[in-house]
């Protein structure tokens with residue numbers, strides 16, 4: 001068979017499969033519309049909850065389990081992520097505030113978690129994301145909480161102390177930084193590099209080795225850095241793919257982060273609690289009475305009940321000098337019997353305990 005004939009036959013196959021896909025995707029969408037009706041009727045006078053993080057996590061996990069290849073599990077789940085995002089938009093487009101401006105890694109995290117049909121709103125600071133969620137101006141917020149190279153984002157943790165918003169999900173993003181220039185940049189005469197302080201820290205060794213003498217100027221975000229160099233012929237920026245595309249920049253060098261597995265974890269914040277998905281994490285915040293063995297007493301029930309701790313973080317309490325607040329993440333949902341009894345025994349021993357939320361462990 002000639003190449004042309006072979007291609008023609010294969011393309012006819014693809015056209016036929018696409019017709020079936022279109023029919024099936026539309027059928028799925030019609031089903032999601034019916035789900036919306038059921039949710040609206042059931043909620044009566046209350047605001048209906050259209051977005052269901054636990055159900056979305058279950059759908060993605062089961063897509064990955066059933067994936068026969070040749071796509072990787074992640075690729076297959078990403079496709080379904082977008083199908084679900086479109087289905088949810090038929091019910092009600094989800095409104096999400098993120099730490100802006102446009103082009104930040106936090107925006108990338110928001111898209112990864114909610115898909116492209118979400119309506120995303122950039123905010124100027126982490127506090128503003130919290131406030132926007134608390135005020136009900138958006139359904140959810142996305143904020144960075146820790147980076148594998150640079151550690152915790154204190155500003156996010158501190159906001160939880162003051163705010164009553166809940167954690168509804170988490171998303172992890174591999175962070176790749178590039179050294180970027182504009183059309184007008186004179187590459188041999190670069191004397192200044194703009195970036196966010198966290199990104200400078202994540203690329204410190206690379207910069208020391210390759211651009212030891214250039215001035216490093218920390219700005220509010222990588223996207224801000226990318227924007228500034230458009231008008232400065234002697235400056236470069238360190239930023240990621242989104243900022244590169246948004247501001248039409250070119251990389252001099254890609255993936256300059258010192259650790260190739262550089263990853264940031266982001267939290268999804270909202271106002272509702274999330275039902276168990278079958279593979280969940282819980283975050284709590286505890287203030288401890290200042291007495292010997294207090295931290296040991298806090299952690300012992302987890303050990304005794306075989307619960308995995310995934311993170312313990314300390315912040316100074318603003319109420320009293322030399323007293324501390326502990327942020328603890330662990331595997332399990334606050335509706336699990338074993339978790340309930342651990343939380344009861346912590347509450348009996350500690351000054352103050354607040355459950356920030358139980359939510360599905362990041363699928364993608």
Ligand SMILES: C=C(O[C@@H]1C=C(C(=O)O)C=C[C@H]1O)C(=O)O
Pocket residue numbers: 031032035050051052053055056059083084085087088091
């Ligand atoms: C369809 C539903 O509503 C939304 C859309 C989902 C989907 O497309 O699979 C899943 C959960 C919800 O965010 C549902 O709750 O089942």
